[in-house]
Amino acid sequence: MPFTHLKPLNRLLGSPRARHPHVAPQAVSVTNTSTTRPGGRSSAPGIPGDAEYDVVIVGAGISGLTTAQALAKQYSDAVPRLLVTEARDCVGGNIITRRDGGYQWEEGPNSFQPSDAVLRAAVDAGVADRLVLGDPKAPRYVYWGGRLRATPSGPDVLTFDLLSLWGKLRAGLGAAGFKAPLPEREESVKEFVTRNLGEEVFQRLIEPFCSGVYAGDPAKLSMKAAFGKVYDLEKGGGSIVGGVLALMKARKQKPPEPRPADLPPKPKGQTVGSFDKGLVTLPSAIAEELGDRVVTGWKLESIDRSGDRFQLTYDTPQGRKKVSARSVALTVPAYTAASLLESRFPKLGKALSSIYYPPVASVALSYPETAILPERLGSDGHLAGFGQLHPRTQGVTTLGTIYASSLFPGRVPEGKVLLLSYFGGATNTRVATMPHGEIVSQVDKDLRKMLIRSDAESPHTVNVTVWPRAIPQFNVGHTDLIQEAKDDLASQGWQGLHLGGNYVAGVALGKCMEAGYKQAAELASHVKSLAT
Numbered sequence: 145m146p147f148t149h150l151k152p153l154n155r156l157l158g159s160p161r162a163r164h165p166h167v168a169p170q171a172v173s174v175t176n177t178s179t180t181r182p183g184g185r186s187s188a189p190g191i192p193g194d195a196e197y198d199v200v201i202v203g204a205g206i207s208g209l210t211t212a213q214a215l216a217k218q219y220s221d222a223v224p225r226l227l228v229t230e231a232r233d234c235v236g237g238n239i240i241t242r243r244d245g246g247y248q249w250e251e252g253p254n255s256f257q258p259s260d261a262v263l264r265a266a267v268d269a270g271v272a273d274r275l276v277l278g279d280p281k282a283p284r285y286v287y288w289g290g291r292l293r294a295t296p297s298g299p300d301v302l303t304f305d306l307l308s309l310w311g312k313l314r315a316g317l318g319a320a321g322f323k324a325p326l327p328e329r330e331e332s333v334k335e336f337v338t339r340n341l342g343e344e345v346f347q348r349l350i351e352p353f354c355s356g357v358y359a360g361d362p363a364k365l366s367m368k369a370a371f372g373k374v375y376d377l378e379k380g381g382g383s384i385v386g387g388v389l390a391l392m393k394a395r396k397q398k399p400p401e402p403r404p405a406d407l408p409p410k411p412k413g414q415t416v417g418s419f420d421k422g423l424v425t426l427p428s429a430i431a432e433e434l435g436d437r438v439v440t441g442w443k444l445e446s447i448d449r450s451g452d453r454f455q456l457t458y459d460t461p462q463g464r465k466k467v468s469a470r471s472v473a474l475t476v477p478a479y480t481a482a483s484l485l486e487s488r489f490p491k492l493g494k495a496l497s498s499i500y501y502p503p504v505a506s507v508a509l510s511y512p513e514t515a516i517l518p519e520r521l522g523s524d525g526h527l528a529g530f531g532q533l534h535p536r537t538q539g540v541t542t543l544g545t546i547y548a549s550s551l552f553p554g555r556v557p558e559g560k561v562l563l564l565s566y567f568g569g570a571t572n573t574r575v576a577t578m579p580h581g582e583i584v585s586q587v588d589k590d591l592r593k594m595l596i597r598s599d600a601e602s603p604h605t606v607n608v609t610v611w612p613r614a615i616p617q618f619n620v621g622h623t624d625l626i627q628e629a630k631d632d633l634a635s636q637g638w639q640g641l642h643l644g645g646n647y648v649a650g651v652a653l654g655k656c657m658e659a660g661y662k663q664a665a666e667l668a669s670h671v672k673s674l675a676t
């Protein structure tokens with residue numbers, strides 16, 4: 145289990161894509177083989193213009209789809225007329241699974257933490273039997289001082305060698321409360337962690353962890369917004385240990401509600417999950433269940449208000465269409481929400497357009513198993529572990545690499561390994577304009593320092609995807625920006641327009657799903673309040 149003594153942090157913590165030339169591609173990928181993207185849906189031509197709905201959800205990424213799924217399953221009485229609209233020709237948003245030549249890989253997210261929200265979505269979509277879980281013991285490595293070192297995994301918390309003895313002592317003392325108090329001003333992740341746990345924990349564990357979750361810059365990310373649960377520990381308990389104890393006491397006094405009987409058992413340890421045919425299984429299954437309540441190729445062009453209804457104008461394969469709704473959930477990226485609303489809501493426009501999305505490349509390379517350095521092989525002779533992260537100080541450009549073929553079975557031809565590396569991010573924005581060949585060469589060069597034999601043959605490039613705007617950064621001030629945007633909408637009585645999506649919910653897939661369920665309840669309650 146990685147980062148165990150920081151477990152709370154972990155816990156929180158087809159081309160052309162667009163049907164229309166004016167829809168900006170979300171990611172640009174080049175695959176060595178021709179494939180079609182699973183999960184694609186054709187647009188439903190049957191939706192009439194000027195149709196009236198109770199709720200319209202804009203965006204069929206995981207946030208919009210789980211909101212719709214919950215509305216359809218739990219609130220169909222309050223919300224009988226529901227429509228989900230997606231600009232691209234397929235559902236899933238960032239979730240893109242591809243398969244070809246014996247390989248299966250993810251271009252966007254690679255896995256999720258199997259929280260109850262995720263399990264609920266899988267059960268409701270009828271795909272719980274297709275869940276696959278990674279080995280909870282698979283180590284995560286950090287490259288430090290010329291070696292890959294396992295992050296602590298419980299029993300080895302005192303002996304692991306990623307931190308020095310002094311680093312461990314400093315972290316222990318700080319966690320117990322021997323540290324400067326929480327300041328009034330909002331701290332960055334770097335400031336918070338250095339103050340609480342010391343420089344070593346920051347440099348060797350948390351800085352790479354920020355790459356592995358946000359591809360972000362920890363000097364800019366906000367502790368409160370990016371890792372709120374850990375922030376709350378110190379705030380609520382005076383120290384990290386104090387916060388954990390207070391939380392345990394509160395849980396004892398008010399035990400959690402029993403889990404619904406239809407959910408699969410809670411997975412043991414800190415594992416990650418996917419589906420046998422990849423992450424796209426879930427959005428595809430939800431969209432399938434929703435049937436003609438989902439339309440693709442529908443790009444929202446404008447939103448207006450008339451009386452107590454919202455008027456939405458779309459560019460669709462059948463031309464311009466208008467629909468009206470009592471309530472709208474906008475689950476598009478922050479920059480899209482800003483451009484749709486800024487003329488009427490300048491404060492919202494300024495707030496949302498300032499949320500930064502750095503570019504990230506995901507690079508899938510395959511090597512023969514014989515190319516792996518012998519010391520990286522497990523007792524079964526295969527590459528062992530979840531993956532590795534590379535602190536920015538260690539002379540490696542690639543942010544990190546997931547051992548994709550080790551994590552879940554059946555994703556490579558016999559005798560091969562598939563490594564999914566990430567490149568760029570908030571501290572290396574040059575990736576957006578780098579030729580793909582150059583990115584691949586650099587990743588390969590980096591891997592030969594740590595994982596691949598220096599004399600190994602060149603890798604087979606399975607895929608390179610460059611996300612020009614990959615992940616929203618929860619930088620210092622983020623919580624205030626979201627509040628400003630919501631306040632601006634409320635000031636003109638537009639509470640029926642809900643802002644959703646990962647820049648509000650949190651970037652983890654599980655967070656998006658959790659927020660989707662909450663948003664469904666709010667939308668249903670808004671619609672009910674209008675009806676009475």
Ligand SMILES: Cc1cc2nc3c(=O)[nH]c(=O)nc-3n(C[C@H](O)[C@H](O)[C@H](O)COP(=O)(O)OP(=O)(O)OC[C@H]3O[C@@H](n4cnc5c(N)ncnc54)[C@H](O)[C@@H]3O)c2cc1C
Pocket residue numbers: 170202203204205206207208229230231232235236237238239251252253254255256257442443444445475476477480504506611614615644645646647650651652653654656
């Ligand atoms: C490279 C990468 C790796 C990641 N790895 C992980 C991981 O391992 N685990 C994890 O938990 N998370 C990971 N994430 C984060 C996670 O994938 C996202 O936070 C999540 O998928 C966001 O879902 P969403 O529905 O909020 O947004 P999106 O997926 O962005 O969906 C928004 C949708 O809105 C549509 N849209 C945009 N404009 C319009 C318009 N005008 N009209 C109609 N529709 C519109 C878009 O086409 C899109 O489909 C990763 C992300 C990236 C980019």
Ligand SMILES: C=Cc1c2[nH]c(c1C)Cc1[nH]c(c(CCC(=O)O)c1C)Cc1[nH]c(c(C)c1CCC(=O)O)Cc1[nH]c(c(C)c1C=C)C2
Pocket residue numbers: 146154155156157256257284285353355356357358359415416504530531532533543544545546565566567569615651652653654
């Ligand atoms: C640039 C590299 C990235 C890698 N994954 C992501 C990026 C930006 C995005 C990402 N990864 C995770 C999440 C969800 C977090 C959550 O709270 O559930 C997101 C948005 C999961 C994750 N991946 C790694 C860790 C340590 C975590 C946290 C949860 C866990 O422990 O499982 C590690 C990791 N991510 C990447 C690599 C190369 C890597 C290496 C070990 C890629």
